[in-house]
Amino acid sequence: MMLDPTQFLRARRRLIQAEGYLELGMSQHTLDQLDGLDDFGPLEPLAQLLRGKALWAQRRYAAAADSLLLAAQRIDSPHNRPAWLALSLYYRDIGAVDRAVESLARARGARAPGRRRSQPGERPSR
DSSP states (O other): OOOOHHHHHHHHHHHHHHHHHHHTTOHHHHHHHHHTOSOOGGGHHHHHHHHHHHHHHTTOHHHHHHHHHHHHHHSOTTTTHHHHHHHHHHHHHHTOHHHHHHHHHHHTTOOOTTOOOOOTTOOOOO
């Protein structure tokens, strides 16, 4: 949904406040700021990233992973790298090594999974 200019500025202000609280280590205040607005419009991926970081700070890892995955998928690369990195740490901690490696590769800017690298001496396919 598109926000009118006033709604967009309100959402942007909420995100700035939420990020400030997060930097101060006040994760519950971050979540309160994010919960205080129903629609962030095109800024929703950034809200999800902040929500994920705040939940992570509260050691609510599974909930944080959900928000971080949404953020990582919706934020354009390379700006989504912090979300992929946090996800890789979560997957590592729960023992999902393959997903941890995949997320870490995305955080480092590697190719999308499933794209095979050419072998030495092999001609690239077109």
